[in-house]
Amino acid sequence: MSKVIVITGAGSGLGRALARCFVADGDHVVLLGRTMSKLEAVVGELGDNALAVGCDVGNPDSVRAAFAKIAERHPKIDVLINNAAKIDYSTLARASDSHIIDIVMTNLAGNMFASRAAINMMERGGHIINVTSVSVEEPYPHHVVYQGSKGGVEAMSKHLQDELRPDGIRVTVVRAGPMLDEDYQAQSGAEESAAFFQASLERGMNLMEMPVSHFKSITWVFRSLIDMPDDMHVDTLRFNSRKP
Template sequence: MSKTIVITGAGVGLGRALARRFANEGDHVVLLGRTFSKIKDAADDIGDRALAVKCDVGSPDSVREAFAEIAKTHKTIDVLINNAALFEPFKIADATDDQILNAVITNLAGPMLCVREALPLMVKGSHIINVTSESVDMHFPHLSVYQSTKAGVERFSKSMHQELEGDGIRVTNIRAGQMFEEGKTWDVDPEARKAFGMAAIAAGINLLERPISQFESATDVFRAVIDLPADLHVAAMNLHARSA
């Protein structure tokens, strides 16, 4: 049966790959993103089963407006995938106010705001998937804020599982590993990127030598989790890239 799947951060990368996969398999997808042109282009490329809705997940008003817009077209939401996040390496001593606050609001408060607004449209059998990062348990330098926000989302996932289990709504946390696709760029200050790479090498992590997977490969896992039989639940999954 066709599902209605809402995906945040769906203009690029994993979010776009998920939207394309689900729509191609007969589901209806709602692509949320801050930059409307990106999600509109992605939705147009996917076709009639895709709807683009502008949404800054870090803004309560924007999230409210986005889900009100979704409700005009879809009476219920079967799956919410909280995928949107800011990834910017920096040392906390050098961080600006905006770097800290934007990451915390987008990465941690964003999923909370989206879950709050999605719940009135969710019914028994619906599913929330929160995307976090393998870096939570790794000794990456310059990622203290990013890692902390993702760790917070993992705690939020556990709390939501407990809070929503009685309503028949499943909550799954998926840790994503390093992924790539042709044409994707990393919009980070070149100096910050260089400092991150050098600090990682000093910590024993060579970013250029780590295995990397494709976004399309990761969609298999999300598909399997969403299609679980009603009497099964996966609380958490860890994805890591490996050399093919």
């Protein structure tokens, strides 16, 4: 049976790859993102089973408006994938106010805003999947704000699962390793990226030698989670990249 799957940050990257996978499988997908031109390009590719809705997950009013629009076509949501995230490289000492606020509002508060809206459109069997990062535990430098926001998502997910268990709604964390595709563009500027690269070398991490997966290689992980039998649950699933 097809599902209604809402994906945040779906205009590119992992979100776009997941949308392509799910529509190909016959599901109905709602793509959320801040840049409508990117969302519309994906929907133009995917057809009638895809819906583009502009949404800044870090803005609660934008999230409310987006889910109200979703409800016009899909009164019930089966799955929410909180994929939208922002990362900028900086030490905490040098981080600007906007750096901290933007990352925390998108990655942590945005996850809560979207989850809150989705819960109220879910029935038993609903599933919230929160994408975090192996950097929560790995010693990546210049990641403190990002790591803090993703660690917060993991803690929130654990306690949200306890809250939603009586309602039959599952919450799963996917702790993802490095991944990209041919359209990947770094969010940070050249100077910040260079400083991150150098700091990584000083910690014994040569980023040029680390394996990176393609977004398309990851979609089966989410497909498997969504298709879990009713008597199964996965709290946290961690995957990493490897060189073939």
